[in-house]
Amino acid sequence: MLHLPITKASDRHFKIDPNDAPVKDLREELFQLEKEGELEVIRVPDNHVELMTKYGRMKKIPIDKTWHHKSCGQCGHIPGYSTSIFWLNRQFGLDYYDPTDQTSCTAWNYYASATSNPEAQAAVAVRNFAAAHEVGYFPLIHCGTSFGHYKEVRHALIHQHDLRRKVKKIMERLGKKLVLPEEVVHYSEWVLAMKDRIAERQVVDMSNITATVHPACHYHKLIEEDAIYDSEIYGAQRTAIVTGTLEALGINVADYSTWFDCCGFGFRHILVSRDFSRSFSVQRKIEVMKEEANPDVTVTHDTGCVTTLDQSQFAGRAHNRKVGIPVMADSQMAALAMGAHPYKVLQLHWHNTDNKPFLRKIGIDVEKVWGEFQAECDKIKSGEKNFMTWEDADK
C-alpha cells in the first residue's frame, strides 16, 4: 500500500466561508432601494426553507403561497412537466396559485432573435411579478430560461437607474407597482428543499436505477452566486440541484465527462439551425452518457434541456448513433417515486425517446397504465367527460 505525503480527494474537505464571498448579497441593495421608495419587494413567505448557495449565502426557498410562473415550452409541448409540479404541491396540501394573469417571460425569443430590448424584457418580468404580488403569492419560476433571465433583469433594475425609471413609468401606465421578489426561486430548488418529505412518501423503489444529471446552463452559469450548493454533494464544487433530489430517492447518480456542457438548445438554433442542436446534444451529451454511465434515464430541470435532449435522439437513431436514453424532469421523477400515474400525471406520451423500458424496470405495468389513460381519453372522446380532473388522475 503506497503511502503518499499528500491527501486523496476523499480526505480533502472544502470549507465555504461566507465572509470570503466575492459578491455582495443583492438583497442589501434591493431593500435599500425599497427604503428610498424606488420599488417594492415581495417578501418570501413565512413557510420557507433555507438552502446554501455557491458562496455560502443562505437562500430562502418558499414552500407554499407560491405563484407558479409557467413555462411556454413545458405547457406547450411537455405539459406533464408542469402537471407534475402542481401534483407534488397538491400531494402535500400546499397553498399554490396557477395564474391566468401570466405572460411568457419572452426570454426564449429574446435570446433567439434579439427582437426586443431591455425595457420590454424588464417590463414583462415586472408585470408578472406584480400580478403575483397583487394576489398575495410569491413567484416560483418553472423554466430555467425564465429563471436566468429574471436574475439578469433583477441585476439590471438594481444597477441601472435609467432603466428603473422607464420601467416604473410603464408600470404606472398599467396601474401596477414596480415590484421585485426578495429571491428569484426556481421550482427545482423547491423540489430540492422538499426532497426529504418526498422521500418519506416514496412508494416506488428506484434503487436499481442509474441516472445522469444535466444541469441547465442558465441555472448555474448565469449569475452563479444564486445556485444551490451543498458540502455533501460534489464537495460543493458543482451545483447540488437535481443530484440532491435524485440521491434522496435512492437513485444512483452516475458521472460523465461532459457534465458541464450545454445541451445545445441554442434558443435560435433549435428552431432554425437545427443541425447544431441535434449534433451537439447527441454527440456531446447523450452518446457520452451512454458510453460512460449507461443510465436508465437522464434527468434535468429545464424546458429547453428536456426538449433538446429528448427530441434530438430520433435523428441520432436514424444515423445509427448510440442513443436511446429517456429524458425526464426532476419533478416528474419525484412525482413518479411518490406513485404518480405515468400517463395521467407525468404525461409521458408527449416525450419522444422510449421511456417504457425505464418504467418496466421500476416495476410499472406499462400496458395497464396506458390502458387506464386511454380509458380517460375515451370518456372525453365520447363526450361523457369534458376534461380529465385531478381526481381522475389519482384514481
Added chain:
Amino acid sequence: MMALDLRQNKHADVSFEEKERLFEEVKSDARWEFVLNGCYECGICVAACPSARFYDFSPRVIAQAVAREDADLVYTLMSDSIWDCSQCFSCDRCPRQNSPGQIITIMREVAVKNGLQTAKKALEGYGRIIYKIMSTGSQVSPDMLQPDAFPDWGTHVYEIAENLEVWRKALPPETLHTTETGWKIDKKTIIELYLIWHMTGVMDLIEGVDEGLFMILVDVMEERLEEAGYDDVTFD
C-alpha cells in the same frame, strides 16, 4: 458552416463611418460597463463554448475585437458570426468578468434595430415564433407540434398532432386546456403585453426585420386594443 473570414475590409461595400456608427451604438448601451473590461486572451470563454465546437466561432475573437475598438472587425463579426452564439453564458466564467455572450446580445439588438441584411437572413424562418409570442404572450403552443414544423423529431409528432385535442383535454391542470396557447391567458393580460410592446418600441424592431409579419401583427393587436377601449394606441 462558413469559415469566419477576418480579413480587413471584408465588407468594403459598407462605409467605415457606418461601421463606426454601429460600433458606437453598441458601446453606448447602458449595459456596456458591465459586459466588457479588458481581455488577456486566456481562451476560457472558447474552452467553455458549445458553439465554438460546431461553428468557426470564437467568443475570444469577439471580446478582443470590441476591446481593440476595431470597428471593421466588429462589423464583420456582427454580420457573419454573432448568430452562431447559443446564448448559454458558459463564457461568463471569464476571469476578467467580461461576458462575451452579453456583448453578443447587445450586438444582435443593434443589428436588428438597424435592419442589417444579415440579421434578417438569420431570422428567416423564425417569423411564426415572433408572431406567436408577440400576439399571444406564449412562445410555443400545442398546435405548433406539426410534422412539417419539426420533421427531424420523427414520427412521434404525427401521433401528437392526431391526438392533440383529446390529449390537451386529458390534462389535470385547468389552465392547460388550450391548443392555441401554452396556457389560458386572460384577455386583460394580453392587452397589458401589447401596451408594453407599444411603450418600449419593440414593434419598430419587428418592422425592421420582417415588414410583412409586422403588418399582420399590427392588425391583430390594434383590433384587440380597440375592443378593450384603447383606440388611441397605434403602432406606426
Added chain:
Amino acid sequence: MANENILIIGAGPTGLEAAKGIADLGYKVILAEKRDKMGGTPMSAGYAALTPDMRDAGEAMDEMCAAVENNPDIKIMMNTEITGSTGEPGNFMVKANSNGSDVEIEVGSVIIATGFSHFDPGRETQKYGYYEHDDVITIVDAEKLLKAGTFVRPSTGEKPKRVAFIQCVGSRDRQIGNEYCSKVCCGITSKQAIEVRELLPGCKVFIFYIDMRMYGYWENEIYWPAQEKHKVNYIKGMATEIIKKGDSLIVKGEDTTMRRPMEIPMDMVILAVGMEPSEGTKKVADIFGVKKNKFGFIETIGGALNTVGTNVDGVFAAGACTGPSDLEDCISAAGAAAMKSISSVRKAGIPA
C-alpha cells in the same frame, strides 16, 4: 529613551534573515514564531527545491535557522502569538501568548514577517475539481511528492505518462477578487516541470498558461532550459474544466495557437495556486493598526522607493505579508527592514 530590542514576528526566511542582520549590527532581537518550528512556509509545506537555483529547501532553511540559534543577541520565542500592542516608536509594549502564558515584550521597533497562505482551489472560478479527483493536486502537493522522490498518480500509485500544469489558479481573477499576479508560480511550475522530466523521462509535461512570467534571469535559467533541454510543452491557452473520463482526467481548454477548443487526457493535473495573505498577517496588521490593501496584504507606503515602511511609525513589514514575493524579494526586504528598524530605534534615542 528608546528600547534597543527589535521584535520580529514570524520566523520564516524573511524573519530569519532580518534577525541575523540586526544581530550582526549589534542590536538585540526578539524573534516570535506562532508555530513550534522555524523556517516558515518552505518548511511547513515541505518544499523540495528552491526556485531558481534548485537548492534543497530543507537544507537552505536549516542553514538559516542555524544562524539564529545559539546566538546570544537573538531571543527565540516559539509557540508565541501576538495578542496586543500599545506605545510608540522607541517604546512599544507588545502583549503575547507564549506557550500558554500571557507575556509582555518591550521593544523599540517591530518587523512583521508573517508571510502568506496558498490559495484554496475550492474557491476557484473554473471547474478544476480539486475536491473531487485524486489526481488533481496543487503545486504545494507536487513539492511534497518531489521531496519524497515519488512522483506518482495518487489514484493508482503508478508513474504518470502525461502531466499538465494549469497556471494562475486563484490569481489574476476578478471574480475571485485576487486581481494581482502571484509572481512566482510560472517559475515554480517550470522548475517542477523540469524536476518531473528529470525524474520521469518517459512522461510528457504540459503547461497551460495565459502569460509566462519569468523575469530577469529566471527567463534564461528556467524558461529556456525547460523548453529547450527538457522539452516541456508550453501551450498558450487556459483550461476551464477538469473532469474524469475513464481512467484519465480530461482538461478542457483553448489552444489559442490553433484557435480552437481542445480536450486532452492527462494522468495528473497540477494547479499553480497563488499567494494570499496568511491569517497571521491579517491579525497582526489589525493589532498594530497597520493598513492592509484591498486584498488583505499589508500595505507598504512610498511605492517603489520604500518597500518595508507601513503607515505606523516604527512598524515595518517585509516579505510575502506585503504581497506576492519570491525568495529573493523576501531576503532583500528583510535586509531593508533590518536597516530601517535599527535607524528607527536610533532616531528615537539610544540609551546612554
